[in-house]
Amino acid sequence: MKAATRVIVTQGLSAPTATIAQEAGISNGSLFTYFESKADLFNQLYLELKAGMASAALQGFPAGDDFRKQVFQLWSNWMEWATSNPEKRRALAQLGVSDEITPATRAAAHKTMASLADLMEQMRTSGSLRNASKGFAAAIMSSLAETTMDFMIHDPANAKKHCKVGFEILWRAIT
Amino acid sequence: MKAATRVIVTQGLSAPTATIAQEAGISNGSLFTYFESKADLFNQLYLELKAGMASAALQGFPAGDDFRKQVFQLWSNWMEWATSNPEKRRALAQLGVSDEITPATRAAAHKTMASLADLMEQMRTSGSLRNASKGFAAAIMSSLAETTMDFMIHDPANAKKHCKVGFEILWRAIT
């Protein structure tokens, strides 16, 4: 999985399986004893990365704290994950738009993010996004997060600032 | 270009050039008298689609009107373009993440959107996004627009509502 992530980042999804195998230190043949096909590898990887991202975002979530602090904690965790795992994020971006990823895999990935979705839903209903539909509100929040991550990674010198500004935009959108 | 757009939407960027040629009603060989390579075709198409999108967004821009109305006009135009050209948008999304599109093409595309960027910059400096960097603010606005488009296309029954809600979120973000 790590090897595939690295190779996808540098060569894209059309990278030969042989390259992935080499990067993993195994033969091309061996790869197919672990994964039925290249598409299967991609689907499993997508699922693993999504699950890892969600669990990182929810790490050490403060239960009783006030709402703004909770949301900020979530935001910080998410940004922390993104900045310390830029490769995973880039690979995920590529996999996400690939048509090799089956609807079933996407559905499974969505399930692993259920807690995250619940929290977003809570944010939506409690503020000015309440007129937005559930999915739309979640998508808006995700896209604000994704855009902020892009800029933190692309411009690390101002990462802290981007993180804060991004959060303020989110907060103004949801309250 | 139209044929390529249609084929990319249904088959992705890995569609054979022969399929694109067939869709255009010409032979595979002919295609290469108009485009040096498959990548060249993709780059030209990307540029054309981006330019078309920008010009559609700026169509009939009201010069003297009050600022909120101006921004809303821009927003409406953009959403109108997206909903009446879902194929172009989907093709653009695929091309945008492809590594066949050269940095030079991306730069040229950026240039064709200069007026749009100017307007976004005006929005940024005049409101609460003034703490955000220029690029970051523009990216946030674009991603709000893109997400809204996605939902308008995906859920046409509520398109009008999504359009309005999306604009309100943008307006709250920039004022």
Add this chain to the structure above:
DNA sequence: GTAAAGTGAGTGTCTAGTCAGTCATACTCA
């Protein structure tokens, strides 16, 4: 001694791009 894991050359398939030749068109001039 045996089962499991690993190997990598080989196979079948796919496709971008080529090129030798066809065909439609516009123009010339007897």
Add this chain to the structure above:
DNA sequence: TGAGTATGACTGACTAGACACTCACTTTAC
């Protein structure tokens, strides 16, 4: 007027290369 001719668009069979996946065989682990 229309046969001849030049031009360049168009054609599609073909080539060369790439790559996912297989399988007969080797190595390792216990």
